[in-house]
Amino acid sequence: MGKDxxxxxxxxxxxxxRSEEASARGDAALIVISLFFAGLLVVAFTSxxxxxxxxxxxxxxxxxxxxxxxxxxxxxxxxxxxxxxxxPNSTDDAPWIAVEFMDRLCGHCVSAASEVGDWSETYVKTxxxxxxxxLFVAVHVEFQGSSSRxxxxxxxxxxxxxxxxxxxxxxxxxxxxxxxxxxTYFLVQPDGIVAWNSGIQNLAWDAVSEESITIGDxxxxxxxxxxxxxxxxxxxxxxxxx
Amino acid sequence: xxxxxxxSFHAVIILYGVLLMTPLGDSFGSILVNKWPSTSxxxxxxxxxxMFVCTGGFTVSAHTLWMxxxxxxxxxxxxxxxxxxxxxxxxxxxxNTVPFIGQPWGLLGMVAFCVLLWIVVVVAKEPLAFSTxxxxxxxxxxxxxxxxxxxxxxxxxxxxxxICPFCTTAHIANIIAMVAFFVLFKMYESDEWAPELxxxxx
Numbered sequence: 001m002g003k004d005x006x007x008x009x010x011x012x013x014x015x016x017x018r019s020e021e022a023s024a025r026g027d028a029a030l031i032v033i034s035l036f037f038a039g040l041l042v043v044a045f046t047s048x049x050x051x052x053x054x055x056x057x058x059x060x061x062x063x064x065x066x067x068x069x070x071x072x073x074x075x076x077x078x079x080x081x082x083x084x085x086x087x088p089n090s091t092d093d094a095p096w097i098a099v100e101f102m103d104r105l106c107g108h109c110v111s112a113a114s115e116v117g118d119w120s121e122t123y124v125k126t127x128x129x130x131x132x133x134x135l136f137v138a139v140h141v142e143f144q145g146s147s148s149r150x151x152x153x154x155x156x157x158x159x160x161x162x163x164x165x166x167x168x169x170x171x172x173x174x175x176x177x178x179x180x181x182x183x184t185y186f187l188v189q190p191d192g193i194v195a196w197n198s199g200i201q202n203l204a205w206d207a208v209s210e211e212s213i214t215i216g217d218x219x220x221x222x223x224x225x226x227x228x229x230x231x232x233x234x235x236x237x238x239x240x241x242x
Numbered sequence: 243x244x245x246x247x248x249x250s251f252h253a254v255i256i257l258y259g260v261l262l263m264t265p266l267g268d269s270f271g272s273i274l275v276n277k278w279p280s281t282s283x284x285x286x287x288x289x290x291x292x293m294f295v296c297t298g299g300f301t302v303s304a305h306t307l308w309m310x311x312x313x314x315x316x317x318x319x320x321x322x323x324x325x326x327x328x329x330x331x332x333x334x335x336x337x338n339t340v341p342f343i344g345q346p347w348g349l350l351g352m353v354a355f356c357v358l359l360w361i362v363v364v365v366a367k368e369p370l371a372f373s374t375x376x377x378x379x380x381x382x383x384x385x386x387x388x389x390x391x392x393x394x395x396x397x398x399x400x401x402x403x404x405i406c407p408f409c410t411t412a413h414i415a416n417i418i419a420m421v422a423f424f425v426l427f428k429m430y431e432s433d434e435w436a437p438e439l440x441x442x443x444x
């Protein structure tokens with residue numbers, strides 16, 4: 001039995017070795033695989049792709065739908081807030097974007113509403129903030145229960161917020177942004193790269209060195225808050241009016 | 243360099259392949275005969291033409307992969323106010339990756355054209371092998387399998403009201419390859435495949 005198997009294998013190997021057809025396939029495979037990897041190498045050496053995600057350094061997922069801006073529900077396109085041509089050395093007024101994923105029925109979101117409102121008014125040049133404008137966007141998700149648009153309007157207006165409230169019901173952008181709990185905050189660079197994610201805390205993205213950096217915890221409360229992230233990250237670049 | 247100038251490089255490779263496969267191939271292929279004597283025959287020119295078409299399809303697919311990467315960096319590679327706009331399609335995260343696999347369409351194109359190229363090179367190297375009809379059928383099947391994929395991508399273009407010229411060039415290369423494999427298969431069934439064996443057969 002062992003001998004038969006050995007003979008059979010030997011015969012197959014011998015045929016393969018001598019077969020011109022097998023040789024043609026092998027030669028062709030070598031040519032084509034070489035071409036494939038040459039193509040891949042050219043692409044790899046001439047581009048630097050950025051993954052879409054919510055970790056610092058990744059490209060923030062885009063979303064669009066309806067948002068309440070105080071006057072009514074209007075079409076909101078996240079891309080419209082971005083300035084793709086922004087660079088760390090830009091001296092223009094490209095705004096950064098702070099995104100808050102919240103639920104009006106979440107206790108922490110309710111208690112944070114006041115300070116989020118304050119931050120949205122602090123980080124604008126008109127309030128003598130030396131850094132670039134930071135646009136705030138609240139994305140309302142339904143983790144605790146259902147909310148009507150009238151409920152969202154009421155929550156926004158009662159907290160005196162002036163930034164848009166995006167209704168994520170039926171859109172599901174929270175999945176792309178990998179939101180497991182509310183509130184979760186993000187600071188996004190003008191070019192759409194995530195600079196900071198409250199879920200990852202003291203890790204931020206440095207657009208100059210293009211690598212992750214650690215940011216401090218000024219209050220020493222073991223927790224980096226959105227305002228602390230904004231102050232530490234945005235001021236280290238251009239973007240402010242000279 | 244203007245993106246359409248670069249696109250024309252890919253198109254020229256494909257166009258040369260198409261010309262080789264037509265009756266004009268006799269004169270267009272004369273520059274290849276010294277290096278590759280098999281191109282003096284109709285079968286040889288058809289196979290050489292198909293190699294050029296697959297190579298052009300491969301290079302344009304690699305270019306769309308490069309565009310995909312560049313757009314993820316935040317750049318703009320082929321945008322404009324007209325209907326011809328790659329950025330709106332290759333840069334659109336809703337459409338720019340293969341469903342279930344999550345990889346860029348350009349990478350799928352590179353793999354597909356490499357497989358087709360492998361089939362053509364094998365057939366060209368051993369045109370009289372027993373496995374030749376199987377390879378020709380496999381090539382035809384693979385290009386036909388590409389049609390629903392092209393249909394899906396065209397549906398994205400219609401939905402967005404845009405046309406991606408680079409993607410369209412790759413789609414055209416697949417369709418040309420499909421026709422070429424069909425013609426080759428028909429040729430295999432006739433005496434045209436190996437006229438030198440005609441007498442032996444009879």
